[in-house]
Amino acid sequence: MDPLKAKYNYREHLQPFAVFNEDEWALFCTYMEFVSLKKKEYFIEAGKVCNHFGFINKGSVRYFHMANDGTDITGYFSFENEFMSSYKSFVKREPANNYIQALEDTELILISYKSMQEMLACEKLGHKMERFGRLIAEYYLCCYDDRITAFITQSPEERYIKLLESGRDILRRMPQHYIANFLGITPVSLSRIRRRILV
Amino acid sequence: MDPLKAKYNYREHLQPFAVFNEDEWALFCTYMEFVSLKKKEYFIEAGKVCNHFGFINKGSVRYFHMANDGTDITGYFSFENEFMSSYKSFVKREPANNYIQALEDTELILISYKSMQEMLACEKLGHKMERFGRLIAEYYLCCYDDRITAFITQSPEERYIKLLESGRDILRRMPQHYIANFLGITPVSLSRIRRRILV
DNA sequence: TGTATTTCTTATCTTAAGATAACGTTTTCT
DNA sequence: AGAAAACGTTATCTTAAGATAAGAAATACA
Secondary structure, eight states: OOHHHHHHHHHHHHTTTOOOOHHHHHHHHHTOEEEEEOTTOEEEOTTSBOOEEEEEEESEEEEEEEOTTSOEEEEEEEETTSEEOOHHHHHHTSBOSSEEEESSSEEEEEEEHHHHHHHHHSTTTHHHHHHHHHHHHHHHHHHHHHHHHHHHHSOHHHHHHHHHHHTOHHHHHSOHHHHHHHTTSOHHHHHHHHHHHHO | OOHHHHHHHHHHHHTTTOOOOHHHHHHHHTTOEEEEEOTTOEEEOTTSBOOEEEEEEESEEEEEEEOTTSOEEEEEEEETTSEEOOHHHHHHTSBOSSEEEESSSEEEEEEEHHHHHHHHHSTTTHHHHHHHHHHHHHHHHHHHHHHHHHHHHSOHHHHHHHHHHHTOHHHHHSOHHHHHHHTTSOHHHHHHHHHHHHO
């Protein structure tokens, strides 16, 4: 990973949430950690407290839950230039109930919880970081809202069609059995829906 | 409604999100609007932009979506001492896709979007309000996260049992056919689940 | 109080989803 | 290149959910 390019990219994708002047940016940069995950490596595992808030510079990750019988259930995906964390665990400081795993070799820029608290508390960045945190949380709140609305107002088939229409990377880059869980159904069921739609 | 008591109650329930000194509180109070809704009145209707963030001092509300065929689908409930808004619409300044309706005579303390922006921009309250907004959004993000996890990892029956165990007011105070939608199923289906569980 | 409305359950029928297994294909790994 | 693992589809069987209608019980209301 090239930290210089990664930082530049990060700064650009932070724009909607926080715009830093040079001074602030320099300070913000001192809190960054650059981490690479090999395919199948974990960013977080259930039972552990998630200590980092991440930005995906390159690659993709899968969020999943482990059922009692050992099967895993995919909850979400994130791709390059998106943020990533086991939010609830990160925010509440409690053990995560999910795993986040790299689906390909992935480059991350991380901010630790401790760093975040320091920035929130510091004179120079505090106000801006509160706003950053607010805008990020609001952004994801809206995404989650859409997701819940889809679950209560649409059938699995309708949800799949919406996903098709959305043109998101998910369909192109994710195995179908992961997408199935994401839609709240089994892989077999998704395969049947696909067949039905073809007609 | 007694605005004095309502303000006192609001301040108490804001504690986890924002603690104001007397000065700040006095200023914050100048932005409050006190509104009462009669049973079945709407706080927001689909198609309109939600201009207020509310606190329920007394009463309860139901969030619902209107399907194409005119049936309504309940998405959520909020009770006294909880916050309430059509968040996505409020945050993104776009028309709401849902309705929020009073289920009984309800007392609200509202902050308009404009007031919120003024407070966020003001010297005295800005920093604190950013934090307030962040903590509120994070709080609801966690709730939504749980809800989505339930949809992808649990069966309707399991979701109902969890709701039973949670001891939330929903079961005691809401008609069953509203709860059914909330769980992502039809009222008939919930009735069958209840019967099954009784055995 | 009496009527209307809402709410919940039950029954029937239809449709779809879950569980499981088998099979061919593709991908991964060494 | 060859073996192993992962992936997607299909078939069968079972179970549960949706749609619809009817009726009883509870509630609202005028």
